[in-house]
Amino acid sequence: xxxxxxxxxxxxxLVLLCLACVILLVDAFSKDPDRSLTYWSVxxxxxxxxxxxxxxxxxxxxxxxxxxxxxxxxxxxxxxxxCLISVVVFFYSYDYFREHGLLQGEYxxxxxxxxxGMLIMVxxxxxLTIYLGLELLSLSLYAMVAMHRDSYTAPEAAMKYFVLGxxxxxxxxxxxxxxxxxxxxxxxxxxxxxxxxQSEFNLLLTFGLVFVVVGIGFKLGAVPFHMWVPDxxxxxPTAVTxxxxxxxxxxxxxxxxxxxxxxxxxxxxxxxxxLIILSVLSMAAGNxxxxxxxxxxxxxxxxxxxxxxxxxxxxxxxMQTEVGYGYAGAMFYVIVYAVMSMGAFGMVILLGRKDHxxxxxxxxxxxxxxxxxxxxxxxxxxxxxxxxxxxxxxxxKWFVIKEVIAIGHVWLAGLAVAFSVIGAYYYLxxxxxxxFDKPEHLTALKASRPVRIVMSVNGLLLVAFxxxxxxxxxxxxxxxxx
Amino acid sequence: MQQSLPILSLLIWAPILGGVFxxxxxxxxxxxxxxxxxxxxVLVFLLSTLLYLRFDTTTHVMQFREYAxxxxxxxxHYHLGVDGFAVPLILLTTFTTVLVxxxxxxxxxxxxxxxxxxxxxxxxxxxGVFASLDAIxxxxxxxxxxxxxxxxxxxxxxxxxxxxxxxxxxxxxxGSVFMLVALLYMxxxxxxxxxxxLHYLPLSLQAQKLIFIAFLLAFAVKIPMWPxxxxxxxxxxEAPTGGSVILAAxxxxxGGYGFIRFSLPITPDAxxxxxxLMIVLSLIAIVYIGFVALVQQDMKKLIAYSSISHMGFVxxxxxxxxxxxAATQQxxxxxxxxxxxxxxxxxxxxxxxxxxxxxxxxxDRVHSRDISAYGGVANTMPVFAAFMMVFAMANAGLPGTSxxxxxxxxxxxxxxxxxxxxxxAASILILGAAYTLWMYKRVIFGEVANDTVAGxxxxxxxxxxxxxxxxxxxxxxxIWPAPIFDLxxxxxEHLVAHILQTKLGQ
Numbered sequence: 008x009x010x011x012x013x014x015x016x017x018x019x020x021l022v023l024l025c026l027a028c029v030i031l032l033v034d035a036f037s038k039d040p041d042r043s044l045t046y047w048s049v050x051x052x053x054x055x056x057x058x059x060x061x062x063x064x065x066x067x068x069x070x071x072x073x074x075x076x077x078x079x080x081x082x083x084x085x086x087x088x089x090c091l092i093s094v095v096v097f098f099y100s101y102d103y104f105r106e107h108g109l110l111q112g113e114y115x116x117x118x119x120x121x122x123x124g125m126l127i128m129v130x131x132x133x134x135l136t137i138y139l140g141l142e143l144l145s146l147s148l149y150a151m152v153a154m155h156r157d158s159y160t161a162p163e164a165a166m167k168y169f170v171l172g173x174x175x176x177x178x179x180x181x182x183x184x185x186x187x188x189x190x191x192x193x194x195x196x197x198x199x200x201x202x203x204x205q206s207e208f209n210l211l212l213t214f215g216l217v218f219v220v221v222g223i224g225f226k227l228g229a230v231p232f233h234m235w236v237p238d239x240x241x242x243x244p245t246a247v248t249x250x251x252x253x254x255x256x257x258x259x260x261x262x263x264x265x266x267x268x269x270x271x272x273x274x275x276x277x278x279x280x281x282l283i284i285l286s287v288l289s290m291a292a293g294n295x296x297x298x299x300x301x302x303x304x305x306x307x308x309x310x311x312x313x314x315x316x317x318x319x320x321x322x323x324x325x326m327q328t329e330v331g332y333g334y335a336g337a338m339f340y341v342i343v344y345a346v347m348s349m350g351a352f353g354m355v356i357l358l359g360r361k362d363h364x365x366x367x368x369x370x371x372x373x374x375x376x377x378x379x380x381x382x383x384x385x386x387x388x389x390x391x392x393x394x395x396x397x398x399x400x401x402x403x404k405w406f407v408i409k410e411v412i413a414i415g416h417v418w419l420a421g422l423a424v425a426f427s428v429i430g431a432y433y434y435l436x437x438x439x440x441x442x443f444d445k446p447e448h449l450t451a452l453k454a455s456r457p458v459r460i461v462m463s464v465n466g467l468l469l470v471a472f473x474x475x476x477x478x479x480x481x482x483x484x485x486x487x488x489x
Numbered sequence: 490m491q492q493s494l495p496i497l498s499l500l501i502w503a504p505i506l507g508g509v510f511x512x513x514x515x516x517x518x519x520x521x522x523x524x525x526x527x528x529x530x531v532l533v534f535l536l537s538t539l540l541y542l543r544f545d546t547t548t549h550v551m552q553f554r555e556y557a558x559x560x561x562x563x564x565x566h567y568h569l570g571v572d573g574f575a576v577p578l579i580l581l582t583t584f585t586t587v588l589v590x591x592x593x594x595x596x597x598x599x600x601x602x603x604x605x606x607x608x609x610x611x612x613x614x615x616x617g618v619f620a621s622l623d624a625i626x627x628x629x630x631x632x633x634x635x636x637x638x639x640x641x642x643x644x645x646x647x648x649x650x651x652x653x654x655x656x657x658x659x660x661x662x663x664g665s666v667f668m669l670v671a672l673l674y675m676x677x678x679x680x681x682x683x684x685x686x687l688h689y690l691p692l693s694l695q696a697q698k699l700i701f702i703a704f705l706l707a708f709a710v711k712i713p714m715w716p717x718x719x720x721x722x723x724x725x726x727e728a729p730t731g732g733s734v735i736l737a738a739x740x741x742x743x744g745g746y747g748f749i750r751f752s753l754p755i756t757p758d759a760x761x762x763x764x765x766l767m768i769v770l771s772l773i774a775i776v777y778i779g780f781v782a783l784v785q786q787d788m789k790k791l792i793a794y795s796s797i798s799h800m801g802f803v804x805x806x807x808x809x810x811x812x813x814x815a816a817t818q819q820x821x822x823x824x825x826x827x828x829x830x831x832x833x834x835x836x837x838x839x840x841x842x843x844x845x846x847x848x849x850x851x852x853d854r855v856h857s858r859d860i861s862a863y864g865g866v867a868n869t870m871p872v873f874a875a876f877m878m879v880f881a882m883a884n885a886g887l888p889g890t891s892x893x894x895x896x897x898x899x900x901x902x903x904x905x906x907x908x909x910x911x912x913x914a915a916s917i918l919i920l921g922a923a924y925t926l927w928m929y930k931r932v933i934f935g936e937v938a939n940d941t942v943a944g945x946x947x948x949x950x951x952x953x954x955x956x957x958x959x960x961x962x963x964x965x966x967x968i969w970p971a972p973i974f975d976l977x978x979x980x981x982e983h984l985v986a987h988i989l990q991t992k993l994g995q
Contacts, residue, residue: 330677332562390636395662396629405625405669409563412673420673424666431662435639435655443643443651477560484562 013071016078019059019086020126026052027119034112045112046101049119050094056122057090070132074194077132081486084338085129085261089254092345093122096253098461099353100246106359109155109244117154118250121147125258133193134183134270137262141179141226144258145172148251152243164242171225171235179222185215186270195270203273216274219266220281226259229319230288233312240308245364248304249352252311253345260318260341264334268325275325282319283419289316290423294430303355303368306433307348310392313430314344320423321407324414328487331413335483336406342479343391343403343472350388350465357381357452357462371437373446380459381452382441384466389434391469394427399472406480495555496539497569497620500579501613504533504586508609516602523594526605530587533612537583540576546975549573549983551622551685559626565682568623573980574749574831575619577973578742581838582619584962585738586612588955589731592846596730596853597645604645608731611637615739619746624672624682627750631743632665638732638740645729653720653727660720664710668751671703675755688754691992694762701759704752712744714804715774718797725793726858730849733789737796737841742834745803749831749984753807757988760808767808772913774801779920783927788851788858791928792844795884798917799837805914806830806899812906814989822905823985829898831977832970836883836891836963843880843959847873850952851932855941860931864938869945874933876948876956881929883963885922891966 014021030052034045060083068079097115104110124144131137149172153165187193189211190201202212224232240248267278293313300306321337324330358365358374365371375382391400404427408420454462472479507529514522545552551570559567571579589608597604614637617630635658642654676682679690692700710717721741725733753760760767775798782794807830810823850873851866852858867874883890888897896917904911937943948956966973 395636396633401629401632405673408670409673409676412670413677417670417674420670421667424670425663428659428663428666432655432659435658438639439643439651439655442640443654475559477562480560480562489562 008069008071015063016065016069016071017076018063019056020123020130022059023052023056023119023123023126026055027116027123030112030119031116034116037112040110041105042110042112042115045115046097049115050097052119053090053094053097053122056126057087057094060086060090075133075136076130078130079486080488081264081338082130082261084482084486085257086126088342088345089122089125089129089257092254092257092349093118093250095349095353095461095465096250099249099349099356099458102455102458103244103246103356103359107244111154114151114154114246117147117151121151121250122254125254128258129261131262131265132195134187134195134198134266135193137265138176138180138183140258141262142176144255145176148172148255151247151250152239154247155244158244160242161244164239167235167242168239175222175225175232178218178225182215182218182220182222185211185218189215195265198270199272202271212274213277216271216277217281219271220278220285223259223263223266224285226262227256227315227319228312229285229315230292230312233289233292236312237305237308240311241302241304241366245304245352245356245359249349249356252307252348252352256311256315256318256348257341257345260322260337263322264337267322268334272326275327279323279325282323283416286316286319286323287419287422289313289319290426291316294426294433297430297433300433301368302366303370303437304352304366306368307351307355310430310433311348313426314340314392316426317404317407317423318344320411320419323416323419324410327414328489331410332484332489333410333487335480335487335489336410338483338486339406339480340403342483343399343469346465346468346472347388347391347400350384350462350469351392353462353465354381354385354388357454357458368437368440369447371440372444374441374452376446377449378452381454381462384462385441386438387466387469389437391473393431393434395431397470397473399469399476401473402476402480494539496536497553497571497616498555500533500537500540500583501569501617501620503536503613504529504609504616505613507533508606508613511602511609512606514602516600519601522602522605523590526590526609527587529609530583530590530612534583534587537580540571541580541976544571544573544576544976546573547979549979554622559623563676563682564680565625566623567626568683569620570622571620573977574746576976577831577835578619578739578746579616581742581835582612582615582739585734585838585842588842588846588958589734591951591955592734592849593729593731594951596849600644604641604731607637607641608735611641611735615743618743622684624684624687624751626682627684628665628669628672632662634740635661638736641732641735642724642728646727646732648727649723650727653723656720657724660710660717664707664717667703668707671700674700684750687751688987690755692756694758694993697756697759697992698762701752701756701763704747704756705763708744708747708752709770710744711747712741712800712804713797714770714801715778715797718774718778721797722790722793725796725845726787726789730845730852733845733849734842737792737845738838741796741800742838745800745807745830745834748804748807749827753988754984756992758991758993760988761811764808764811767804768812768910771801771805771808772910774798775805775917776913776920779917779924782924783920785924786860788848788860788928788932789845790858791860791924792841792848795844795921795924796837796841798921799833799841799884802833802896802899802914802917803830803837805903805910806833806895809899809903809906809910810985810988812910813902816907817905820982820985820989822902823989824981825898826902827981827985828974828977829895829902831895831981832891832966832973833895833899835973836895836966839959839963839966840880840883840890840892843956843963844877844884846955846959847877847880850948850956854945860928862939863932863942865933865935865942866945867933868937869942870947872953873948873956876960877929877933879960879963881925883967884925886918889964889967891963891970893967894970
């Protein structure tokens with residue numbers, strides 16, 4: 008492929024990198040306390056990138072730069088989701104930082120670099136590119152968590168996140184090095200074909216696989232590698248939690264898809280068994296521990312762990328497309344989950360006031376009387392997370408369970424739905440607080456008109472996906488070549 | 490029959506959109522909102538009578554079909570249609586909703602528009618359940634229904650409403666999710682969610698048994714059968730009057746409808762294999778729960794237990810057919826049991842709704858549901874006492890009321906299976922009379938118990954209209970049940986022929 012065609016494939020990432028550097032410089036010389044120039048140019052950049060990805064997307068999978076980079080329907084869908092979700096996330100965060108006097112241009116610029124990392128992860132086609140994207144993302148996130156340096160909790164959370172994250176990266180890299188040592192290649196499909204050529208069982212390969220799965224488990228936050236999740240979610244400023252809880256999940260899923268279903272496709276049965284354990288443990292621990300939480304951010308953290316369990320369930324079919332739609336369910340799940348999570352943390356931000364973060368679930372008390380519309384949006388978010396129709400969360404669970412049954416694990420599907428019933432309890436509790444309890448004070452939520460509109464769109468999107476899930480499902484299945 | 494008017498879609502979406510509109514109108518113009526909600530529900534009821542008028546009773550084929558593509562990727566479609574089982578239940582739904590809106594006219598003062606909207610939206614979803622021909626569409630409405638009901642009990646309910654509503658939600662949610670797994674499993678076999686396709690799907694006995702159990706979890710909780718009935722008394726007691734009425738009159742019937750639409754035709758061999766179990770569970774519900782009802786101090790709780798006991802008749806009627814056929818080798822007894830069970834569902838819809846409304850009438854005045862807080866109500870509310878008499882008698886299964894018809898047919902049918910089953914089932918006539926009439930005696934007759942009762946005002950025109958309408962249908966179908974039997978006869982015959990044919994070895 009000629010060089011200019013290769014560069015065309017990489018155009019979104021290149022533009023993002025250049026613009027991020029330019030904005031960094033502009034921000035350094037800006038004296039505006041509101042940082043509005045930085046903020047708006049970051050938002051414009053993200054939208055431009057989404058448009059570039061859309062118009063530059065190739066019909067079929069195309070490789071560039073000695074197979075290091077791949078652009079295919081899967082990457083198009085996930086990249087556009089990442090960009091658009093980040094736009095909304097930054098939108099919610101901007102008000103939060105201004106309100107709490109934490110506004111710094113660096114947050115948005117770090118965010119841009121994190122998005123760049125995610126885009127690279129999504130499009131990675133060799134083991135090293137995956138690692139490169141992952142580190143770019145992780146380092147940006149560590150710094151973002153630590154940004155509120157006067158707080159007690161944020162640096163602690165950042166420290167935990169950094170240590171455990173570095174450990175996970177180390178594990179992943181170790182696994183990658185073993186795989187490279189055995190196969191002598193970094194390119195994922197070549198790795199797969201070399202593995203399948205092995206005539207006899209190779210312990211070293213399985214050994215490498217274990218480390219890779221551990222690395223993925225850490226990054227996704229699956230039990231038993233979930234310890235950082237609640238602490239980081241709770242300790243970080245809510246706007247940062249919001250960021251961590253949404254787009255990076257999509258990137259982590261892409262990483263898992265590329266590594267496992269492409270690179271280690273011949274070892275399908277091996278990693279399938281490992282993922283089943285991770286997923287069952289995550290669903291069990293996440294849902295059960297979430298019940299006892301009184302801090303909304305911790306509760307949502309455990310709920311995230313439970314959702315990750317479901318997500319991993321969606322990965323089990325891998326490329327087995329003769330009976331179902333492979334991992335399309337996981338893709339659908341992660342996009343819907345990102346939208347739900349975005350709304351839920353956005354609501355936590357809205358609920359907080361100056362000098363007061365709404366960290367306790369009791370802050371939701373009587374919200375239906377204080378702000379009926381926002382209470383309704385939160386109701387939609389919670390029922391959607393619980394997986395009740397007519398909301399999008401139902402279809403996400405439905406799709407994953409359907410794929411799991413299609414590959415013959417009916418018992419696992421039964422277990423998963425049972426856990427989702429347990430999970431429904433703590434979502435119902437939030438609704439109970441909002442609708443059935445009397446408010447302690449009658450101050451309505453203050454929100455500017457744009458925030459109102461975006462929040463409403465966020466919530467109603469879940470209703471719309473719930474009533475008409477067909478086109479997003481079609482997009483996900485098309486990404487697998489259906 | 491080619492339909493120009495999409496009646497079923499209108500029946501589903503008119504109340505839902507109407508509910509959204511009511512919500513939007515808000516609480517500021519209280520009276521206007523009430524009239525608006527009433528107008529919507531009456532219109533929907535009138536529309537549903539079209540179903541009855543245009544229904545072709547000579548065939549079991551689904552009528553008023555509507556089809557639109559929904560989720561092509563998975564062959565899920567917006568597919569509606571009704572047969573003789575669904576039409577009476579839809580009519581029951583639209584009729585009851587009108588009464589519920591009327592019943593909340595004065596009792597509900599807080600968050601009025603939300604209350605009315607919740608019932609209208611609920612109505613649309615319930616009709617959706619009865620009208621769906623696509624299993625996923627059915628499940629979609631089936632689960633979505635939980636949301637408004639959860640809010641109705643939780644917001645407008647009694648002191649222990651939170652406990653009751655969470656219990657209600659989790660119980661029914663847990664039951665239903667396994668049904669979803671069963672549906673998805675069958676989808677992997679035939680790639681279709683069309684319910685009539687599932688009816689003809691050949692399945693091994695092992696698979697049928699597992700599917701049957703998954704369905705049983707969903708429907709047994711909903712109907713509810715002993716021993717998964719415990720959510721019902723709590724939900725009934727704490728729910729506002731309107732909520733109790735909808736729960737008893739319609740939601741419980743969904744369990745029964747599920748047995749007819751899914752369990753029996755999809756897994757007939759498993760139903761045959763489990764029929765003894767089902768009969769035993771039904772008899773326990775009838776007899777044991779009947780005794781439990783006898784000792785209740787709370788009127789709503791008593792009616793709730795009476796509902797469980799009466800629902801035992803429905804499941805008995807569904808499942809006794811296999812033994813009847815084994816004993817007689819004729820299908821007449823089987824049809825009789827099924828028709829009796831269906832009739833029992835319709836009739837119980839009217840009677841339990843009426844009894845809960847009666848309790849509601851008294852509760853609005855006295856604010857107590859305890860039997861001991863009353864006594865001698867007949868002295869101050871004679872018209873009310875007369876109405877309640879009719880419903881109490883109907884609940885006890887007195888001939889001439891609709892309560893008698895269904896029970897009689899089911900007992901007659903089970904008599905062909907076994908004398909003992911019939912004997913135990915017939916005990917409801919004694920137990921039912923005992924707990925209903927004893928409650929009636931303690932509440933209505935005797936000396937005026939206290940000053941509150943002495944100061945009671947008799948029912949006004951609105952309440953009189955509600956109770957009068959219910960008394961009319963209870964007596965009408967007691968004396969002349971033919972319209973209902975005509976509606977469902979062809980469907981029952983078809984179902985009987987279908988379930989008595991084994992699916993094994995096809």
